[in-house]
Structure formats: structure tokens, C-alpha cells
Amino acid sequence: MLEHKSDGYVIAIIGATGLVGRNMMDALLDHQIPIKTLRVFASPKSVGKTVLHMGREIIMESLDDASFEGIDVALFAAGSSVSLRYANAFVQAGALVIDNSSAYRKDLKIPLIVPEVNPEDLTLSGIIANPNCSTIQSVLPIKALDQVFGVRMVSYVTYQSVSGSGQKGIDAMHHQEGISVYKHDINRSVIPEIDLFLEDGYTKEEHKMIDETRRLLNIKDLPVSATCVRVPIERGHAVQMTVSLKTPFELSRVKDVLAAMPGIVLIDDPENRLYPVTEETIGTDLVHVGRIRRDLADPMRLMLFVVADNIRKGAAGNAVQILKLAIERTTI
Ligand SMILES: NC(=O)c1ccc[n+]([C@@H]2O[C@H](COP(=O)([O-])OP(=O)(O)OC[C@H]3O[C@@H](n4cnc5c(N)ncnc54)[C@H](OP(=O)(O)O)[C@@H]3O)[C@@H](O)[C@H]2O)c1
Numbered sequence: 001m002l003e004h005k006s007d008g009y010v011i012a013i014i015g016a017t018g019l020v021g022r023n024m025m026d027a028l029l030d031h032q033i034p035i036k037t038l039r040v041f042a043s044p045k046s047v048g049k050t051v052l053h054m055g056r057e058i059i060m061e062s063l064d065d066a067s068f069e070g071i072d073v074a075l076f077a078a079g080s081s082v083s084l085r086y087a088n089a090f091v092q093a094g095a096l097v098i099d100n101s102s103a104y105r106k107d108l109k110i111p112l113i114v115p116e117v118n119p120e121d122l123t124l125s126g127i128i129a130n131p132n133c134s135t136i137q138s139v140l141p142i143k144a145l146d147q148v149f150g151v152r153m154v155s156y157v158t159y160q161s162v163s164g165s166g167q168k169g170i171d172a173m174h175h176q177e178g179i180s181v182y183k184h185d186i187n188r189s190v191i192p193e194i195d196l197f198l199e200d201g202y203t204k205e206e207h208k209m210i211d212e213t214r215r216l217l218n219i220k221d222l223p224v225s226a227t228c229v230r231v232p233i234e235r236g237h238a239v240q241m242t243v244s245l246k247t248p249f250e251l252s253r254v255k256d257v258l259a260a261m262p263g264i265v266l267i268d269d270p271e272n273r274l275y276p277v278t279e280e281t282i283g284t285d286l287v288h289v290g291r292i293r294r295d296l297a298d299p300m301r302l303m304l305f306v307v308a309d310n311i312r313k314g315a316a317g318n319a320v321q322i323l324k325l326a327i328e329r330t331t332i
Pocket of ligand 1: 015018019020042043044076082132166167314315
């Protein structure tokens with residue numbers, strides 16, 4: 001159970017050399033998390049490397065040799081197999097685990113949290129799952145709309161950057177030798193394949209968006225569909241969404257509702273060519289929403305374009321925001 005610590009928390013980052021792990025260090029600073037000690041872990045090949053945090057060099061540890069005693073919070077960003085092997089050992093040693101992998105997202109006993117959307121589901125012990133990157137940015141506007149108008153149906157088309165595949169995705173885009181991540185040259189194609197294909201013709205990534213949207217909004221039977229596409233940019237994901245509402249709406253009211261949602265920045269001024277672009281979200285945990293239109297094919301449907309930094313709000317930032325919420329709860 002996470003308890004209030006007046007002198008700060010002992011925090012471990014697992015996967016600290018990776019894209020998400022490195023960005024966790026920035027997010028911890030940005031969200032002013034009180035840190036007593038930071039411990040960093042990576043694979044055996046990285047043991048002994050150092051990272052710089054607040055002007056101090058911290059030495060990378062290996063999970064096999066280390067003791068987990070005394071760690072208050074463990075932020076996992078090393079993939080599902082590492083989470084499945086070690087997360088419970090951290091919990092047993094007394095840590096709250098916040099896991100970025102997909103290992104525990106389908107386990108209904110494990111809270112799946114986006115702080116602006118379902119803070120009430122957070123617990124202060126055990127494992128907390130951080131949702132899929134594209135889903136995190138998508139559920140903020142849907143939650144805002146559902147609270148006021150009621151949501152009847154959601155359809156997603158994504159444009160996901162290569163960093164969503166980890167460092168190896170970026171290396172593949174820069175043609176590093178020996179790197180084979182995508183079936184096609186990502187510099188020459190948009191590729192409608194993210195994660196494995198399943199029997200119904202959808203991919204696992206598409207099913208993650210469908211299942212996790214329902215779970216985060218707590219609407220078990222919400223009709224949701226998704227097509228997930230990899231695009232040749234380094235960082236930032238965009239989602240074009242069509243949302244069918246239960247009650248008639250005015251666009252001006254929709255914009256007010258979205259602008260009032262914590263975590264959302266409304267950028268929707270077509271006359272001045274202002275709309276959400278991925279680059280403007282990089283390094284932040286904000287979700288930019290714009291291109292808001294009534295669907296010409298159905299007046300009860302709304303079209304939105306939603307962008308965010310997949311490494312920050314889609315992973316490291318949301319995990320640290322979960323930690324911030326947990327710390328606030330300990331002081332209540
Ligand atoms: N990239 C995204 O947009 C995104 C979004 C949401 C969630 N996630 C999830 O976040 C996790 C990390 O993704 P990433 O993009 O940061 O990947 P990444 O850049 O490939 O980094 C992977 C990290 O895991 C470490 N690692 C690998 N095997 C390990 C082991 N046996 N023991 C300890 N550490 C080990 C690596 O250490 P070495 O450097 O020593 O190999 C590295 O620090 C994944 O579960 C991913 O699905 C990623």
C-alpha cells in the first residue's frame with residue numbers, strides 16, 4: 001500500500017534505457033513527483049551504464065541480482081514478458097507497480113487508468129495497468145462527450161508513428177542495418193498492420209482500442225470499431241474518430257464541452273488554418289483536439305481529429321500522472 005512519505009518516494013524505472021523509460025525521467029520532473037531515491041533497471045547488457053537525473057549519475061541495475069526491498073513505486077516499461085516475470089515480485093516487496101505493457105490490461109482485477117477519465121478506479125497497492133497509447137488519447141474526448149450528450153458508437157482510424165514500435169521502429173525508419181520491424185519500407189508506405197492479425201481480420205492493436213475504450217468508459221456493450229495504421233513519422237499519434245451521439249447537438253456546445261475537459265487543448269480554427277498537429281504535442285501530456293465537424297452522412301455523428309505524444313501521454317506521462325494521483329490520495 002502506497003503511504004504518504006514526507007521526504008519523498010523511492011522510485012524504480014524498469015526499462016530505463018528505452019524510449020518510454022527515458023521519458024519517464026522527464027515526466028517525473030515535469031509533474032514534480034517528490035523523489036527520495038531513483039533506481040534504474042534495464043537488461044543485463046545495459047548493467048553499469050549510467051543515466052543523468054537532476055545532475056546526478058545513476059547506475060543501471062539488473063533485475064536478476066537486485067533486491068526490491070524499500071521500493072515504494074515501480075514504473076515498468078520493458079515489455080510484457082519482463083512485467084509478467086517481475087511485477088509481482090515488486091508488489092510482494094511492498095511496491096505499487098504501474099505497468100506500461102499490455103500484460104495486465106485485460107485482467108479485470110487490475111485497474112486500468114487514465115487519470116482524467118476514471119480516477120475513481122485507482123487503488124494504492126498491487127499492479128495498475130497503463131492503457132494502450134492510441135486508446136489513452138482517444139478516451140479523453142469520448143468521456144467528455146459521453147458525460148453531456150451520451151455516446152452511442154465510436155469508430156477510430158489511427159495514424160501511429162514508428163516510435164510506437166519502440167527504439168527499433170525509429171531505427172527501422174532511419175534504415176539501420178539488420179533492423180526488420182515492418183513488412184514494408186516504412187519510409188515509402190503507410191502500413192495498415194500494427195501487432196498481430198487475429199481470426200476476425202482485425203489486429204491485436206485494433207482489439208486493444210476496442211476493449212480498452214469500453215473498459216475505461218465503463219460501457220461494456222459500447223459499439224466500437226478501429227483501423228490502426230503505421231505512418232512514417234518518428235513521434236506522435238493521430239486518431240480520426242467518428243462519434244455517434246445520443247442527443248442532438250450544436251457544434252459550439254460540443255467545442256465548449258471538449259475545451260472544458262481536463263487534459264484537452266482545443267485547437268479548431270479552420271479560417272486561420274489552426275488544427276491539431278502531432279509535433280505540437282511532443283514532450284507534453286496534453287491531448288490536442290480539432291477539425292470538429294458534423295458528419296455529412298449522419299447529423300447525429302461528430303468527426304474529430306485527436307493527437308498526442310505517444311511516448312508521453314500514451315505511455316510515460318500517463319503512468320506518471322497515475323503516480324501523481326496515487327500520491328495525492330495518500331495525503332487525503
Ligand atoms: N513506444 C510507445 O509508444 C509505447 C506506448 C505505450 C506503451 N509502450 C510499452 O512500453 C514498454 C516499453 O516500450 P519502449 O517503446 O520504451 O521500448 P524500447 O525502447 O524497446 O525499450 C525497452 C526497454 O526494456 C528493457 N529491457 C528489455 N529486456 C529487459 C530485461 N530482460 N530486463 C530488464 N529490462 C529489459 C530495455 O533495456 P536494454 O536497453 O538493456 O535492452 C529497454 O530499456 C513496452 O511494453 C511497450 O509496449 C510503448
